[in-house]
Amino acid sequence: MREVKLIExxxxxxxxxxxxxxxxxxxxxxxxxNEGNVNFIFQDNNYKTSKVLKKLNSHKLNKKIDETxxxxxxxxxxxxxxxxxxxLKKAKENINKQIKLLNTQIDLLAKKEEASxxxxxxxxxxxxxxxEVFLYEKGYYYTKESIGFHLGKIFNYHLxxxxxxxxxxxxxxxxxxxxxxxxxxxxxxxxxxxxxxSIDNVYFAYAGIWGALIFSYTFLLLIxxxxxxxxxxxxxxxxxxxxKLTLWILILCVMIYFLALNYHTHFPEFFQQFLEENEKxxxxxxxxxxYIIYTYMAGYAVIAIIFLxxxxxxxxxxxxxxxxxxxxxxxxxxxxxxxxxxxxxxALMFFNYVLSREKKFDYKISVGLTVIFILLSFIITAPxxxxxxxxxxxxxxFWIDNKEIKDLNITDxxxxxxxxxxxxxxxxxxxxIKYTCILYKDQNRxxxxxxxxxxxxxxEYFFRATFKGDIIDKKEDFKAPIK
Numbered sequence: 001m002r003e004v005k006l007i008e009x010x011x012x013x014x015x016x017x018x019x020x021x022x023x024x025x026x027x028x029x030x031x032x033x034n035e036g037n038v039n040f041i042f043q044d045n046n047y048k049t050s051k052v053l054k055k056l057n058s059h060k061l062n063k064k065i066d067e068t069x070x071x072x073x074x075x076x077x078x079x080x081x082x083x084x085x086x087x088l089k090k091a092k093e094n095i096n097k098q099i100k101l102l103n104t105q106i107d108l109l110a111k112k113e114e115a116s117x118x119x120x121x122x123x124x125x126x127x128x129x130x131x132e133v134f135l136y137e138k139g140y141y142y143t144k145e146s147i148g149f150h151l152g153k154i155f156n157y158h159l160x161x162x163x164x165x166x167x168x169x170x171x172x173x174x175x176x177x178x179x180x181x182x183x184x185x186x187x188x189x190x191x192x193x194x195x196x197x198s199i200d201n202v203y204f205a206y207a208g209i210w211g212a213l214i215f216s217y218t219f220l221l222l223i224x225x226x227x228x229x230x231x232x233x234x235x236x237x238x239x240x241x242x243x244k245l246t247l248w249i250l251i252l253c254v255m256i257y258f259l260a261l262n263y264h265t266h267f268p269e270f271f272q273q274f275l276e277e278n279e280k281x282x283x284x285x286x287x288x289x290x291y292i293i294y295t296y297m298a299g300y301a302v303i304a305i306i307f308l309x310x311x312x313x314x315x316x317x318x319x320x321x322x323x324x325x326x327x328x329x330x331x332x333x334x335x336x337x338x339x340x341x342x343x344x345x346x347a348l349m350f351f352n353y354v355l356s357r358e359k360k361f362d363y364k365i366s367v368g369l370t371v372i373f374i375l376l377s378f379i380i381t382a383p384x385x386x387x388x389x390x391x392x393x394x395x396x397x398f399w400i401d402n403k404e405i406k407d408l409n410i411t412d413x414x415x416x417x418x419x420x421x422x423x424x425x426x427x428x429x430x431x432x433i434k435y436t437c438i439l440y441k442d443q444n445r446x447x448x449x450x451x452x453x454x455x456x457x458x459x460e461y462f463f464r465a466t467f468k469g470d471i472i473d474k475k476e477d478f479k480a481p482i483k
Contacts, residue, residue, distance in 0.1 A: 003149075004109050010146045011102050017078055017141060018095050020071045021088050027068055028085075038068050047083040049076050078141040079234075079359045091140075098139040105131055129157035142360060148314070151227070151361060177208030184211035185391055188382035194455045194462055197391055207389035214381060215374050222370040225325040226352050226361075228318035233356040235315065240303055244322070247299040248349065251326060254292055255333050255342055262337040293330075297323070336380055344376045392455040395434050398463070399447050404480040411438065411446050415467050435473075436465040 028039050038056075045051035053072045056065055075083070080091060105128060112124045132153040142150070166173070181204035189196055233241060300323040307315040329345050351369050355362060387393040402411065417437035434450040441447065452464040460481050467474040 004106055006145070006149050007102050007106055007109075010143070010149075011099055013143055013146070014095050014099050014102075014141060017074060018092060020074050021092055021095075024068065024071050024075075024083075025085070025088060027064060027071075038064060042083060047087075049081050049083055052083060077143070080141075094140045098135070098141060101131065101135045101138065105135065129153055129160070133157060136360075136363075140359065147361065151363060154363060155223075174205055177205045177212065179208070180211045181205055181207030181209075181385075181389065181391075184208065184378060185382050185386040185389070187379045188386050188393060189455065191379070191382075192454060194392070195457045197456045198458050199391060199456065203389055203391050207385050207391055210385050210388050211381075214385070215377070218374055218377060219370055221325055221328070222348075222373065223363075223366060224321050226355060226366045226370075228321040229352050229356045230358075230361045231315060231318045232322065235312075237306075240306060243299060243303055247296055248326070250292065250296055250299075251330055252346075254289065254330070255337075255345070258334060258337040259339065259342050263339070293327075296327075332380065340376075341380060344373060348373055392453060394453050395450050396453060397439065397447065397449050398451050398461070398482060399445050400451075400463075400480050401445055402441075402443070405446070405478055408476050408478060410465055410467070410474075410476050411441055416441075417449055434466075435468040437467070 028042065041055050042052055045055055049072055053069065053076065056069045056072070072083075080087075108124055108128045108131065112121060112128070115121045115124055132150055136150050136154055139150075178201050185204075185207055186196075188194075232244065235241075300319055304316050304319045307313075307319060329348075333341050333345060348369070355366060355369075383393045405411065415436070415438050417439055434452070436448055436450045436452075439447045439449050448465060450466075452466070454462040454464055454477070456462070460479050462479045463477070465474075465476045465478070
């Protein structure tokens with residue numbers, strides 16, 4: 001049985017780890033404090049594993065130093081960072097507890113094989129998954145293979161509980177989706193200072209389904225991203241870690257550039273003057289931004305090739321997950337180059353970096369952070385969900401009574417649709433704008449193409465018309481009843 005084999009291998013690794021600590025204690029007890037001896041090197045480097053290992057590697061080799069170096073390599077693999085006697089004693093106690101818990105899991109798997117009824121299978125299966133949660137919380141020492149196995153079981157446990165909860169409350173799913181839909185689109189109406197539309201609840205339920213799908217997908221992506229980062233940092237390969245940081249700094253510079261362009265009118269006059277003086281250079285950078293993204297992609301390809309040469313397939317998948325998520329973050333920012341989006345992404349990267357340096361992957365904190373960032377993403381995705389569910393923020397062709405728009409000056413002949421020209425072109429790489437034009441007009445009514453329906457309340461529509469201009473686009477917000 002595969003699960004039993006994995007756990008047995010983990011126990012063997014832990015027992016070998018335990019033997020290495022015993023042997024290290026013997027070496028330290030045998031040794032004296034003369035300069036150049038192992039004990040002296042330990043004390044001289046404050047018992048820090050990485051410092052001691054570095055010193056031993058640079059020291060003149062002998063049998064004892066060579067043996068100690070190999071032991072420390074294994075201890076570092078299990079994230080033992082301090083070699084003081086009391087820390088080693090505590091590590092041994094924790095390892096014995098972990099082995100005991102793993103043996104309990106093997107016993108449960110044996111019982112599962114002998115179970116004669118479905119109820120017994122479910123009961124034993126639930127006990128096994130519950131023990132996995134307890135084991136991971138109480139255990140401290142994992143290899144990259146064992147940590148993936150246990151985390152998979154933990155997420156299986158929580159997903160199973162969540163699925164059962166949904167099945168028990170299946171009749172109340174509609175109001176839940178209505179609530180999710182309302183919460184998903186609410187930031188759009190608050191940001192635009194618009195009233196909530198008076199529409200059938202089925203639209204909010206539809207929005208709730210979209211919201212649940214988008215946020216579930218985001219949740220899985222975020223958890224995968226955080227865990228992948230944790231795995232990459234666990235390699236302790238300085239070249240790969242520095243390369244990854246360099247690539248992220250490259251993308252950070254791109255984001256700061258676009259943020260500065262978006263908020264340049266809020267900056268001091270000397271900065272705006274600098275932008276004007278260097279307009280040609282900035283435009284050249286803007287036009288060639290794709291090559292920076294190509295460089296970013298090539299950097300991650302190099303990291304993946306390094307793992308491929310080392311035959312570390314799981315790390316290749318981790319690299320791909322990190323690259324995909326960071327690229328998605330960049331694309332989202334380029335579509336919404338605001339300070340809120342920028343600061344949210346920066347905060348995510350900071351917390352992710354802190355978590356990746358922990359001894360083991362803290363899935364509880366990761367889930368908590370993921371939920372916080374998903375709530376923040378409501379603000380970004382609300383307009384899209386409102387549009388996809390046809391609640392608001394969608395385009396259409398409408399007849400408008402001229403008396404409703406007589407003071408807006410938007411029925412001029414210059415706004416009539418030109419069939420020979422594409423009126424729905426893209427303004428720039430950041431925003432795709434559907435421009436409004438007049439399809440037909442008479443003395444009483446005008447038919448507009450591509451009016452943006454911002455919202456609808458009690459039969460009255462809140463529109464935005466955007467007419468393409470030579471230099472500045474003309475935008476007009478108005479409301480009008482639709483008969």
